[in-house]
Amino acid sequence: MQKLLQAYQAQVEAKKPIPQENAKRYVPAKIKNYVLVKTNNTCAFPGCTKKYKYLHHTWRFALTKMHDPDSLIPLCKPHERLAHAGLIENENQSPENWKIKLEADKTNEKWLKADKWVAEYYTGKR
Template sequence: MEKLHEEFVRYGSNAKHWLRQCALLLPEIARQEIWRAKGFGSIYEYAAKLAGMSKSQVDTALWVMNKIDDKPELKKVIEEKGVNIVRPIANLATKETASFWAEKASEMSKHELETYAKDYRQQICPGAKTTETIEMSLDPAVADQLKKMKGDRDWNTFMKELMDGQTKPEPAQTKQVPTRIKNAVRARTNGICSYPGCHKPAEELHHANRQAINPTHDPNHIHALCKSHHHLAHHSLIANENKQPREWRLLKHPDKFDPKYQVDQKFRRHVHASHTP
């Protein structure tokens, strides 16, 4: 049984390798219309019969390769990890930032890179929204009470203080996170990821202070995150983790002098090992 599994993994790896090579060749084959010279009705028929590629795979390969034609760093990533890993950043990378994005694509999974690219656009790219308007229909008595509670403070200050004043359970030094703390942490965002602007379901709990450094389960420093943002946190790419999530910011590069960085490296090695066949 184990031998069959190992053979399948080996053949599968080889298949992925050759598919990546085919994707790299497709743009030039399309440009020279080699498919026509060889008697095929279209580039899709050519790729399907000779490489087993679907129409979607061909379209993706041609689109991505066209976008990164002048970015050899990203082409190298495609050789190693395939076209799909580069797709989330094909429109975002420039000749000047190609090395930066190649590094990120090499280190991250596709889902992690998609999340990072989305946050990057919102936070770092010009034109990102800095405020958001919310309209609410409230009972007059409730609205009056809120105004009284707000007093002379602006609404942002009042709402931040209101959120920070939520009752939290006492910290615990147990092996596992107690249920009361889990429930309280998830309730803060109604089961939604705590990262600013993310609306994915929160699948995992993140110890912002790193449990390996501080073994206490402190609800003030535990946050519910989606899987991708949890992984980005352990890429050491989220700044201000000691503050509330609304003050978190994306980093371009990790702070390798932060003690959390070494913990994160071990965490990622563990995750990688658990997913290796």
């Protein structure tokens, strides 16, 4: 079973699309499909079993203008909100290393150039 799983993961990995740079907001189907196969359409937050709602850019699309299959993570709505609240520790690592933070770092680029605006949007200030 372990071997089968590894073979399956290798097969998925072999089909990894190249990152799309200077991208539009819309994630290309090839990249979207690759990312979703890895989590079987569920949220990738450790322990979460909800269906994904967003493809989350862990480096923030506003900063990178890139759709990178390695840093595009399917998340449910509450976990996407948590990410944009700056409350995921190790967000740039793979999700099994993620932890919830109690306080956001509001001095980093992600907060200043992306999450701050998202937060205002969600709270109706924009």
